[in-house]
Amino acid sequence: MIERFLRPPSGTAEWLADALRVVGLLSLFVAGFVWSPTDAGILAFTLPALVLPRFLGVRAGFDILFSVSVLVAAWSNVIDLYRTVPGWDLLVHFECTGVLAVMLYVFAGRLRIIPDVVGTRPPARTPIVLATIIGLAISALWEMVEWAGYTFITDEIFVEYADTIGDMAAGGLGALVGGLIATRVHLLE
The missing domain is CATH 1.20.1270 (Substrate Binding Domain Of Dnak; Chain:A; Domain 2)
Structure with missing residues (x-):
């Protein structure tokens, strides 16, 4: 590396x-x-x-x-785009979690946590399932960080149940789409 x-x-x-x-x-x-x-x-x-x-x-x-x-x-x-632009929060959670999940899927392969993705074509279900799981985990972790920031640092961080669930759902869906794309696109040099 x-x-x-x-x-x-x-x-x-x-x-x-x-x-x-x-x-x-x-x-x-x-x-x-x-x-x-x-x-x-x-x-x-x-x-x-x-x-x-x-x-x-x-x-x-x-x-x-x-x-x-x-x-x-x-x-x-x-x-402050998350508060001022309607839908921006969900769009960014969808897109950013999708690419983050795929990057962490590649990272797990490089560390041999999962079969290495270099030069191989894993079964199509592998990146779909793993990227989705990774994306949901990232989403949950991010929402915990937001909660901790709100609870212990500043009340300027927006934390609300519906927002949290919506963000996690958008992130999970983005990761699923990222996994689907990873089955079709060669990601490594």
Whole structure:
């Protein structure tokens, strides 16, 4: 994994993917100076996610989609799109959880937790089932983080039962769609 991470980018798409990682790092500082430490903390969560595709050696297009998704999800919180744009919350939960679930599916393969996905075509049901399970787990974990943030840090975080269930359902559906797409698209270099 280290060799893949340290390999210089080749081609425009890989340079763009690396530029998005720089945008993520700069976002942390911008949010910290222009908005609040809480907002900087939200963007700090993106940094490990933004470098993960580089370690895993996913195709540049998937890397870009993943990185944009993570940055949009984080910045949507900072600039309050989840509260001000109707349906935005569900759309982001659907899309971002879908790409996150597929990325974690690849990660599990690279760690040999599941059969490695490199150079093989697993049965179609494998990424569908595993990405959906991963997506539902991510959704539950995220909602717990929101609850903990609301309970212990700030009451500015919106937590409500219907919102929580809706977010988890949208995330699970997005992960299912991500798993379906993963059966058709080659994700790794």
